[in-house]
Amino acid sequence: MESPKHAGDIAVAVSQAYGVETMFTLSGGHVFPLYDGAVHEGMRILDVRHEQSAVFAAEATARLTRRPGLAVLTAGPGITNGVSGIATAHFNGSPVVVLGGRAPRSRWGSGALQEMDHPPLLEPITKLAFTGGGAESIGQDVEMAFRTAVAPHRGPVFLDFYMDDLFSPSVEHTTETLTPSPLEPDTDALAEIARLLAEAERPVLVLGSDVWMEGAEEAARDFAEEFRLPVIPNGQGRGILPAGHELLVTRARGAAFGQADLVVVVGAPLDFRLGYGWFGGKDGAPLARVVHIGDAPSQIATHTGLSGSAAGDLSVLFWSLSAACGSAGVNPKAYAPWLARLSETAAAAIAADAPLLESDSDPIHPMRIYGELGKVLADDAVVIGDGGDFVSYAGKYVEPRRAGNWLDPGPYGCLGTGLGYSIAARIARPSSQVVLLLGDGAAGFSLMDVDTLVRHKLPVVMICGNNGMWGLEKHPMQLLYGYDVAAELQPQTRYDQVVTALGGAGELVTSPAEIGPALRRAFDSDVPYMVNIVTDPQIAYPRNTTGL
Structure with a gap:
């Protein structure tokens, strides 16, 4: 007769429904049922020597595969050791689910080993941090964690369980891995961006990590090539235009950002890596107009003035913006002198570096x-x-x-x-x-x-x-x-x-x-x-x- 499933079995089965293949962890007694569930369900367990490495591995899994990563951390110091990894996932917008152990419900408040209320510590660096409701709700709790992590804008979710709840029998859960409905970009906003591109003489297109994470790299490349836009990648946007591509002007970054009259940033925050959104002003050039595009309204900068912005599914956004640029009369040939100048600057920088290489x-x-x-x-x-x-x-x-x-x-x-x-x-x-x-x-x-x-x-x-x-x-x-x-x-x-x-x-x-x-x-x-x-x-x- 088959043994009844415990809460750990259900948590692992839900994780697998969201594409998780590997559980990254460092052994801890509070989370043994999750390991047992992984053995029962055929999930790979990879144990590390420090909990931060477990979370970093889960985060890299999410960034490389574009599926959620899973880290399992034991209570107390296991979770606090993972905080830097969770914070990194937060700033990178990586869909990571961290499942944590928690001192037993039956002993809560009496000084059990590693008793700590974790969610308040993690709330500032997660999309959601909460404690499971009990063994019977574990399926829906884990599903909530994954669904929240993968919804735009992606990010980490923390969920811990009372130890005695994890060890308890649970009930089967049917997982509905609903794909979030894509946010349609505002057509008026796209028309304004297209108008700015039609007026520009020296535009630059910045492609950030979210272009890759959204699966929009082909749409982004098609858009850049159609309108002959100089491109500078940021983060995991690197490689969308491969090394040697004629539109890639990374080595002319200073000239591009310093002399541009329009910078369109897609899928990257306007943080210190991009001069906080201030471009132009070099060698007598006026400050550039700036357009910011993200996968969700929360990703649009509010700390600096923008000439245009849009949010939505990035593939749809590139396709729609291409159509809007056609209607606005954007002429790729108008950018040719600017692209040639940046290409020459990049070539000179590469030549100058050759002796040191x-x-x-x-x-x-x-x-x-x-x-x-x-x-x-x-x-x-x-x-x-x-x-x-x-x-x-x-x-x-x-x-x-x-x-x-x-x-x-x-x-x-x-x-x-x-x-x-x-x-x-x-x-x-x-x-x-x-x-x-x-x-x-x-x-x-x-x-x-x-x-x-x-x-x-x-x-x-x-x-x-x-x-x-x-x-x-x-x-x-x-x-x-x-x-x-x-x-x-x-x-x-x-x-x-x-x-x-x-x-x-x-x-x-x-x-x-x-x-x-x-x-x-x-x-x-x-x-x-x-x-x-x-x-x-x-x-x-x-x-x-x-x-x-």
Whole structure:
């Protein structure tokens, strides 16, 4: 006779109905029934060494697959350890469901182990944070969590359960995975945007992460190509126009944003990465008009003046805007001189960088690493950035060839995402190269989860730019005060030996000529492999304060 289903079985079955295939977790007694449910229902359980990595892995799963990710955290410190991952998912708009344990209902208020009321802590960084109503309602509670997470604008949801409720028998639940009705864009708003494009001489189109997350990358590319618009990608918008595309002007970013007369930003917030929405004004140019387009009204900026805005399903929006531009008489040929100017600027920047990408300087210039990496990256490689100065170079010199293949922490800027993201990437893209770019500071946050890669047989190539410091802080502090404190790390720390001790492989590189061979050995190894490259501590990534 078949045993009655308990609440954990039902929670897992509902998760599977929303496309979840892997449960990311760190073992905890409060959530044993969820593990038992995963065993019963055939869901993969992947256990990590720190709860933040479980949430980061769930978030990367959501960003790579465009299906919700699932993390299961035990009560108290299990959940508080996951807060940085949940906050990152919040700022990235990633549909992640975090299921948490909770001290027993029958002992609540009497000081049970790890007794804590979690939802009030998580409410500011989730779309919804709540406690399950009981064993009988677990199916509808979990369905509510997933339905909320995937609805525009996507984001994390937290749901915890009293321990005794989870262990109790429950009832079957029929899940209705309703697809949210797409928000139709306002036709008048689109007509106004089309009018602005018809009047513009120097437009720029910014494609952000939500274009990828909405599945609108083909519509976006078609729109850009139809009207010959210069494009700058942001976040996971990288790769929508592949490296080398004639409309891609990333390397002319400063000129594009500084001299544009119209900037249309789609699927990205007007945050510090985009100068808070202030464009133009360079070399005598007037300030640019700005149009902001998002998948939901909540994503439209309110902190700066806009000349136009629209919200809705982004594929529908691109198609509708294309029709509106046709009616408004937008002429792609009018932008040709502007595009040619930006293309020349980009080509000049690429030519100027060539010597450093091949530099034989000793100590190693970080750019030489990216020059060598570019020679061995496959078209479908997933590249993950986790660091400060070293990873800033990646944003400039690693141009994805396909959409959805770039991961960085996003606007929250939380270090330590790298190992969790790598775990998820290897599972989501089993046949692709997975490359994790680590600063030596960032490596300290999560390198123990190499053990997770080893135990679960997940080969990843890790490249550590090791300059022995917190470079993002050391150089600015010296500029401000003439000295620095709390910015030093041990020079030439053998992070590669940490990886080897945990069961992977690796090597230390101190000569520029050895970078290329070391990378090839790493990709050929089929194990978690660290290429630990000592770089020149005097080199600081050039940046300004505007985000432009």
